[in-house]
Amino acid sequence: MTLATEFAETTRRSATAPELRKRVLHLYRRYMRYSKEFCDIYELDMPVANVKTKIRQEFERQRFVNNLDVSNVLLMKGQMEFQELINFWKQQCHVLRYFDDQHSYNVVDKNDFVKNFLRGN
Amino acid sequence: MFRLAVRSARVQMARAPVAAAIVRAPVRFYAVAPITKEEVTSRAFEALKTVAALQESKLTLEANFQKDLGLDSLDTVEALVALEEEFDLEIPDKISDEIKTVGEAVDYIYEEERKL
Numbered sequence: 056m057t058l059a060t061e062f063a064e065t066t067r068r069s070a071t072a073p074e075l076r077k078r079v080l081h082l083y084r085r086y087m088r089y090s091k092e093f094c095d096i097y098e099l100d101m102p103v104a105n106v107k108t109k110i111r112q113e114f115e116r117q118r119f120v121n122n123l124d125v126s127n128v129l130l131m132k133g134q135m136e137f138q139e140l141i142n143f144w145k146q147q148c149h150v151l152r153y154f155d156d157q158h159s160y161n162v163v164d165k166n167d168f169v170k171n172f173l174r175g176n
Numbered sequence: 177m178f179r180l181a182v183r184s185a186r187v188q189m190a191r192a193p194v195a196a197a198i199v200r201a202p203v204r205f206y207a208v209a210p211i212t213k214e215e216v217t218s219r220a221f222e223a224l225k226t227v228a229a230l231q232e233s234k235l236t237l238e239a240n241f242q243k244d245l246g247l248d249s250l251d252t253v254e255a256l257v258a259l260e261e262e263f264d265l266e267i268p269d270k271i272s273d274e275i276k277t278v279g280e281a282v283d284y285i286y287e288e289e290r291k292l
Contacts, residue, residue: 076249077273080249080250080253080273081269083250083253084253084256084257084269084272087253087254087257088257088260088266107254111250111254114250115250
């Protein structure tokens, strides 16, 4: 049974950067704690470390956001995402979309510096 | 062959003195010995080594997560979660915000483990 209000958090706006930073860290901690849970409930066929790395990447993407209002919205979205993930409101395919680029290691590198170098350009 | 062996063993058991009635003071046996500080420390160090960004050579009890071990704020959170997973406890947000060094974390975990 899922409780609709479980893991819910009232959206609010942080007026200062230090307070927001603290809230972000709390959210990150919650994600980290439940990363194994995500792996289990969505039957992700990958090590937990992989999921943790992906969570980290998603946080790192917003590292250099300076605007406090934007950061507030991002935190709110992160919290919503967390609630949806942990309450099993998503399905496996939704979660796997995060790992779409996982297998793109074989894509051709557009930088053909070495080729030009060998040709003597 | 096996049956013979069992039979002879059984005979021997029957002959053994039944109650050598040694009355000892009752001893309480614990499932596990209470955890020591050294054990907490070594296990904490092992767990911390799993954090990728951490500089292992500088790992001491006095080491500050951010200043000495070269972690940023997210790495620190990861390190504390690694400790939580190792010791199977949940450090409340308020306390983890205050933990700055490895020693503080070990102290807190030791106190919590003793409460069990």
